[in-house]
Amino acid sequence: MVGTFAALFTLTDAFNLPSGTVSISMPKVIGYVAVAVLAAMAASGGTALLVERVAYRPLRRRNAPTLVFLISAIGASMAMSEGSRSGAGATRSPFLTCSCRRPSSRSSTRMSRTSRSW
Numbered sequence: 001m002v003g004t005f006a007a008l009f010t011l012t013d014a015f016n017l018p019s020g021t022v023s024i025s026m027p028k029v030i031g032y033v034a035v036a037v038l039a040a041m042a043a044s045g046g047t048a049l050l051v052e053r054v055a056y057r058p059l060r061r062r063n064a065p066t067l068v069f070l071i072s073a074i075g076a077s078m079a080m081s082e083g084s085r086s087g088a089g090a091t092r093s094p095f096l097t098c099s100c101r102r103p104s105s106r107s108s109t110r111m112s113r114t115s116r117s118w
Contacts, residue, residue, distance in 0.1 A: 001080065001081070001084060002043050002044055002047045002080065002084070003040030003041065003043055003044040004040065005043070005084060006036075006039045006040045006042070006043035006044075007036040007037065007039060007040040009039075010035060010036045010039040010040075011032060011036050014039075015032060015035075017032070047080070051076050051080075054076075055072045055073070055075070055076045056069065056072065059072060
């Protein structure tokens with residue numbers, strides 16, 4: 001969940017891409033997606049480290065039973081869910097839908113179905 005929000009923020013706010021359908025070239029799409037994936041990985045990893053430090057490490061030091069770890073995981077999940085809902089809002093927002101276009105040099109050389117050779 002945190003990674004998805006990080007990718008959405010990266011695409012819409014950092015790159016100033018509007019939500020919805022945009023028309024950009026394929027190399028830019030690959031670059032944007034690569035940066036969004038890296039941002040999602042960093043946010044997810046940072047969140048995992050934070051949850052481990054705050055929720056699990058104190059329990060491990062006290063030699064808590066296994067059920068306590070499960071309850072702590074459920075509580076951390078609920079806290080992250082409610083935190084993201086209060087921070088980002090509960091309204092739906094579409095992820096970037098891309099209408100990729102070919103580079104201008106290839107756009108004039110479209111092949112019909114009958115001219116393909118396979």
